[in-house]
Amino acid sequence: MTRRTDIDVRPVTEAELPAWDRALNTGFLQAPTSPDEVLRARRRLFVPGRLLGAFDGDRCVATFRSFDQEVTAVGGTPVPSDAISNVTVSPTHRRRGLLTRMMAQDLAAAKERGDVVATLIAAEYPIYGRYGFGPATTMAEWTVDVPRAGLDPRWAGPEDGGRIDLVDGEEVRKLGPELFERLRLAQPGAVSKPPAWWQARTGELRFESPWTEPFFAVYRTAGGEVEGMTAYTADDRWGDAKQPLNTASVKWLIGATPAADRALWRYLCSIDWVTTVKSGWRAPDDLLPHFLPDPRAAHITSQADWLWVRILDVVRALEARTYEAAGSLVLEVADAAGLTGGRWRLEAAAGGKGSCTATTESAELVLDVRDLATLWLGDESAVRLAALGRVREERAGAAREADALLRTSRRPWCPDMF
Numbered sequence: 001m002t003r004r005t006d007i008d009v010r011p012v013t014e015a016e017l018p019a020w021d022r023a024l025n026t027g028f029l030q031a032p033t034s035p036d037e038v039l040r041a042r043r044r045l046f047v048p049g050r051l052l053g054a055f056d057g058d059r060c061v062a063t064f065r066s067f068d069q070e071v072t073a074v075g076g077t078p079v080p081s082d083a084i085s086n087v088t089v090s091p092t093h094r095r096r097g098l099l100t101r102m103m104a105q106d107l108a109a110a111k112e113r114g115d116v117v118a119t120l121i122a123a124e125y126p127i128y129g130r131y132g133f134g135p136a137t138t139m140a141e142w143t144v145d146v147p148r149a150g151l152d153p154r155w156a157g158p159e160d161g162g163r164i165d166l167v168d169g170e171e172v173r174k175l176g177p178e179l180f181e182r183l184r185l186a187q188p189g190a191v192s193k194p195p196a197w198w199q200a201r202t203g204e205l206r207f208e209s210p211w212t213e214p215f216f217a218v219y220r221t222a223g224g225e226v227e228g229m230t231a232y233t234a235d236d237r238w239g240d241a242k243q244p245l246n247t248a249s250v251k252w253l254i255g256a257t258p259a260a261d262r263a264l265w266r267y268l269c270s271i272d273w274v275t276t277v278k279s280g281w282r283a284p285d286d287l288l289p290h291f292l293p294d295p296r297a298a299h300i301t302s303q304a305d306w307l308w309v310r311i312l313d314v315v316r317a318l319e320a321r322t323y324e325a326a327g328s329l330v331l332e333v334a335d336a337a338g339l340t341g342g343r344w345r346l347e348a349a350a351g352g353k354g355s356c357t358a359t360t361e362s363a364e365l366v367l368d369v370r371d372l373a374t375l376w377l378g379d380e381s382a383v384r385l386a387a388l389g390r391v392r393e394e395r396a397g398a399a400r401e402a403d404a405l406l407r408t409s410r411r412p413w414c415p416d417m418f
Contacts, residue, residue, distance in 0.1 A: 007061070007093070009101045012051040016060065017042055020053050023060040027088020035209040044205065045196055052105060054089075054098040061093040064102040066110070069418075070192040071119055071309070074378050074408055075322030075352060076185050082110035082118040082312070083191065085418050103131050104337070111312050111339055116320065117373070118310040119191065121417055128308055132337055134374035135305035137189040137412045142279035142288055143301045146269050150293030156270035158263035161222030169202030172216050175226050182256040188321075189307055189377050189412030197416075201231065201251070214251050219263045228260030229253075232268060244273035250280040252415065262291045281306070283413035307414035309373040314340045315356045317376060322352035323405045324378075329398060332363035333372055340369060348405050364395040365402055378408030 012020045021042060025032050034042075047067065054062035069083035084106065089098050110118055122128050122135070158164065167175075176198055184190040199205040203213055212233065219228035230253040237245045248268050255261035265288055268277050279288060284303060289295035311317045314333055328347050335341030345359040365382065367375075371390050374380045382402035385391040393399050 006056070007096065007098065008055045009052060009062075009098065009105065010055070011049045012053040012060075014043065014046050014048075016053065017046065017051075019058070019060040020051060020063055023053065023090055024063045024086055024088055026090050027063065037206045038209055041200070041205045041207055049109070051086075052102045054093070054102065056093065061090040062098040062102065063088045064099075064106060066106050066118075067194075069119060071117060071307075071414075072184055072186075072188055072190045073317075073321040073376075074188045074412070075320075076188075077320045078185070078192070079116045079317070079320045080114065081191070082106065082113070082115040083418055084118060084120040087120070099127075100131075107131070107310070107312065107337065107339065114313075116311070116313050116316045117376075118312060120308050120310075121306060121414075122308050125305065128310075129370050131310065132335060132339070132369045132373070133308040133310040134370035134372070135307075136309040136373055136377045137305075137307040137379055137414045138284045139281045139302075139304055139306035139414075140279075140284040140286065140300050141302040142282060142286065142298045144265075144269060144277040144279070144288075144292070144298045146275050146277060146297070148294055149269055149297040151266060151269055153270070156267060158219065158259075158266070160259055160263070162227075162259070162263055163220050164263065164267045165218045165220065167216050167218050169204065169213070169216065171218070172202050172229065172231070173198045173204070175218065176229055176254070179226055179229055179256060180254050183254055183415075186256075187413055187415075188408065189379075189414045191307070191414055191416055191418065193416065217264065217267060219255075219260045219267075221259075227257050228255040228264045230264050230268070234271075234274065245275050246273045247276040247278060248274045249278045252280060253282075254415070258287060261287060265291050281415065281417070283411055285411045307377075307412075309376060311369055311373050311376065312339055314342065314344055314369075314372070315358075318344070318346055318356040319354055321354070321376070323348035323354050324352075324407060324409075325404050326350040327401055327405050329401055329405065330359060330361050330364045331372070332366045332394075333369055334367070335369040346405070354405075362394065364393070364398040366392040366394060375402070375406050377412035378406055379412050381407065 052064040053060045065086035069081040070078035071081045214231040231251040289298040348354040382399040386399040
């Protein structure tokens, strides 16, 4: 077995991309060798210093990628983030500290750049808490039993005078970014979509081979304004009596208004031959069931933690968001990595803005940086975390006061996998 000190963790060069890609595929249990078009796509997105690899001799045995991102804080402020993805360790090199070394190197660089938080989508729950990440949003997938929904099969158009149009990938790339910005800046937990996101979802960049083009539908208001868009695929399943039993699977759905969401979901439930609609990743308090005459026709088939956050700057993170009420609280934040621990006074004004300053006053609420991350977007309760022993009250009632400040009326949601 190679000693840990003999394994080199370093930024990957462009020439090393095929070796890095092979290790990535190995870690994700995919065919080791990628098609040329996938490697071409990776080269187009290559940013020196943002791909890390662990090398045992000439062989890449662990992978790590980060990229610039913004995540929307409560109140709508975009916060600079270090988005982490493509994390693998080959099965031959587990338990040698390779992820710890790559994570420490990346988070230190992110802190130096001035990123406020780091983000990721965790494939496995137990891994990332030890690096200071906490689950900050939840995802739900809904399945709609279309025949039970109670929709009028004779009418499929929007009820508000708007219209649904089918478009191609080029039109999506033209209309999508501006539309998504409207949703992103209103949705705590949403993350920015770089141009490559739109290129990959419309086939201009291909990280999947073969690539299957989805259907794209756009919702326009009666005045012609684009307020919603979705991409979906459909299977080809028929019953024994020659009845259609097809499922429409939503890849993504962007609605800038509830009216747009309603129009798109009703459109999807009105497509001929479709008897089931799968929603893709939605907020756990999504309005989808209540757009249907019978809300019981939609049920949650999967629900789990989704966006994980690692706070790199407590002051900037807490001052970036707004607050539900006026109040004051002294927080003591532990950070084993030494990136942002300390004692802070959070002051929230009646108008929603907050200030955060270092203090020597006695702590009222003591918590780890991973638990502050879980509370930051307003989805979790400090009272619940105190009951679990993850938050400690030094003053009775401090957890309840934290909830009054931090929790939000609608739950945060991250629409994307990255």
